[in-house]
Amino acid sequence: MGLKRSAVIEINSITDMDKKEDSFSIKESKEVNKNNSKEDNTSLTKRKRVWEIDFLRGIVIILMILDHSMWFIYDFTYKYFDCNISFINGSYVSFPNDNGVVANDFILGYMNAAEWYYNLPLRWAIRSIILIVFFMLSGISFHFSKNNLKRGLMLLGFGGIITILTYTLSYIGILNFQTSAISFGVISCYGGVILIGCLLKWITNKFSKENSNNIFYIISFFLILLSLFLIELYARYKIDVPVNQYDFLSVLNGFIGNILGYSNFGGDYFPIFPYLAYFLIGIIVGETIYKDKKSLFKKEFKVFKPINYIGSHTLWIYVFHVPCIILFNCIIFWSSGFNLSIF
Numbered sequence: 001m002g003l004k005r006s007a008v009i010e011i012n013s014i015t016d017m018d019k020k021e022d023s024f025s026i027k028e029s030k031e032v033n034k035n036n037s038k039e040d041n042t043s044l045t046k047r048k049r050v051w052e053i054d055f056l057r058g059i060v061i062i063l064m065i066l067d068h069s070m071w072f073i074y075d076f077t078y079k080y081f082d083c084n085i086s087f088i089n090g091s092y093v094s095f096p097n098d099n100g101v102v103a104n105d106f107i108l109g110y111m112n113a114a115e116w117y118y119n120l121p122l123r124w125a126i127r128s129i130i131l132i133v134f135f136m137l138s139g140i141s142f143h144f145s146k147n148n149l150k151r152g153l154m155l156l157g158f159g160g161i162i163t164i165l166t167y168t169l170s171y172i173g174i175l176n177f178q179t180s181a182i183s184f185g186v187i188s189c190y191g192g193v194i195l196i197g198c199l200l201k202w203i204t205n206k207f208s209k210e211n212s213n214n215i216f217y218i219i220s221f222f223l224i225l226l227s228l229f230l231i232e233l234y235a236r237y238k239i240d241v242p243v244n245q246y247d248f249l250s251v252l253n254g255f256i257g258n259i260l261g262y263s264n265f266g267g268d269y270f271p272i273f274p275y276l277a278y279f280l281i282g283i284i285v286g287e288t289i290y291k292d293k294k295s296l297f298k299k300e301f302k303v304f305k306p307i308n309y310i311g312s313h314t315l316w317i318y319v320f321h322v323p324c325i326i327l328f329n330c331i332i333f334w335s336s337g338f339n340l341s342i343f
Contacts, residue, residue: 051300058311060134074114077329082341101337139282152194159188177245183258185268193279220280227277
């Protein structure tokens with residue numbers, strides 16, 4: 001009997017040990033599965049970015065920053081300081097101001113480079129290509145993004161803040177209303193076309209979920225044709241009438257004209273037409289070429305990573321690069337002994 005009891009006890013202890021080992025193995029397998037799932041999730045999130053789109057957007061935003069850097073020194077910043085700079089015989093020359101301060105060689109070289117750049121015939125062609133590519137890439141990105149409505153509203157909000165700020169500065173006499181007030185700039189236009197894209201997608205999905213893409217393409221085709229028609233129409237018959245900033249109807253007409261494209265004034269002019277057409281073309285390209293939302297290339301080239309990083313943060317870079325350029329130019333003039341002369 002004693003032998004039987006001891007044998008039973010040993011068997012029970014062995015089964016208990018097996019159960020514990022099984023429970024540990026189950027826990028370990030669960031932890032392994034969790035880790036694997038985390039790795040899968042991180043790899044999926046890494047795969048979501050299409051690096052060639054980021055690369056192209058990075059190139060575009062760098063060229064935009066270069067263009068704006070030249071414009072702000074060429075036709076904006078120096079006018080608001082007490083410097084005595086004139087354009088004589090094809091170059092900028094500085095004379096002593098009331099305090100005897102003269103612009104240094106860096107400022108004059110910067111301004112002469114900007115003058116040369118802005119008078120290049122090729123500059124306007126490159127600028128047009130950059131803008132077309134920018135809005136087409138924005139349309140392609142629309143296909144990848146899950147929060148287009150939020151992005152569109154945020155961009156339109158930023159654009160509204162810029163409009164309120166430039167209008168206010170114009171009314172208190174710091175900026176010239178006719179040349180510097182921004183009614184519907186590139187940020188507002190960017191947000192506007194995104195919201196129009198969201199509206200078209202919502203309408204087509206409500207109309208028919210099965211054929212929503214085909215209906216969207218048909219509507220886009222007619223809007224693209226409308227844009228081409230309006231470009232030709234405005235090129236022939238658009239008349240730029242000066243806007244009276246103290247006449248509400250005149251300002252309202254100029255504001256709507258800036259949005260639709262039949263009139264333009266101010267420092268930043270980006271009407272819905274024709275840029276909506278480029279944006280819609282981008283959506284169609286994105287849904288056709290990037291149907292699976294994957295890169296067309298098997299690997300990302302490491303040498304492009306800095307540009308890709310810029311391209312993946314274009315929204316914030318575009319919003320804040322203008323204030324940074326203005327601040328940089330102001331520091332240049334302040335460090336040379338010039339003072340602001342706007343008040």
